[in-house]
Amino acid sequence: DREAYLHSERLHLISELSASVAHEIRNPLTVTNGFLQLLNESKEIPQKEKGFIEYSLLELKRAEQIVSDFLAFSRPQSENMVYSDFKEEAEYTKNILLPYAHMHQVTIQLSFQNNLRKEYDRNQMQQCLINLCKNGIEAMKETGGILIIDVSEQKNQILITIKDTGIGMTDEEISRLGKPYYSTKNHGTGLGMLMVYSTIHKIKGNIKVESEKRKGTTFTITIPV
Ligand code: ADP
Ligand code: MG
Secondary structure, eight states: OHHHHHHHHHHHHHHHHHHHHHHHHHHHHHHHHHHHHHHHHOSSSOHHHHHHHHHHHHHHHHHHHHHHHHHGGGSOOGGGEEEEOSHHHHHHHHHHHHHHHHHTTEEEEEEEOOOOOEEEEHHHHHHHHHHHHHHHHHHTTTTOEEEEEEEEEETTEEEEEEEEOSSOOOHHHHHHTTSTTOOOSTTOOSOHHHHHHHHHHHTTOEEEEEEETTTEEEEEEEEEO
């Protein structure tokens, strides 16, 4: 049907995009990485500041990973496949976003009660959760609030809920989620949700969005085991 057609069109587009984006971004990343490594070897920089450099290097690596993930959209990535539950992914997401949440007066609550295991691409799954949670935090940047991440199990499915108390969306805005470059933010890429939908689509999962203006948004992801 039409929905399925749009889906595969998007997946096609993302792999087209990915090749050029990956190419354009890799070079500046490599150069930055090189200079940071040099700084890191300097004897004039105190230990505490070196910590900042280490973080920057890690995040740079992450950026590189994202680029690789975009590139990898059309290919299977056997080296990233794990057979696991989502506990580590949820924890990783929380930890990586804590400073960002703190900056926006957002508290992150994580609950986990699930032992169902599933084979999935770890990097893509982490990126997918980060994209969703980052949007949640950004939806609360004016007000602060609570971001709830919950992983549980329901009828032999893994259920991931990501809930914010932020600005919310109209039905019209919800319907535009996942369209390439759709963003209402000043520095948004409009690619985050596209990546989310593609990743969940690939593992045969489903995403439900419930939202109310000025009340908040809940994303419910179900993944069959
Ligand atoms: P970006 O975050 O770069 O704008 P995304 O694809 O991640 O791109 O999101 C697209 C748009 O969807 C956002 O600009 C925002 O308008 C809307 N959106 C996504 N998640 C939320 C949310 N949790 N609350 C409110 N709006 C959201
Ligand atoms: Mg986003």
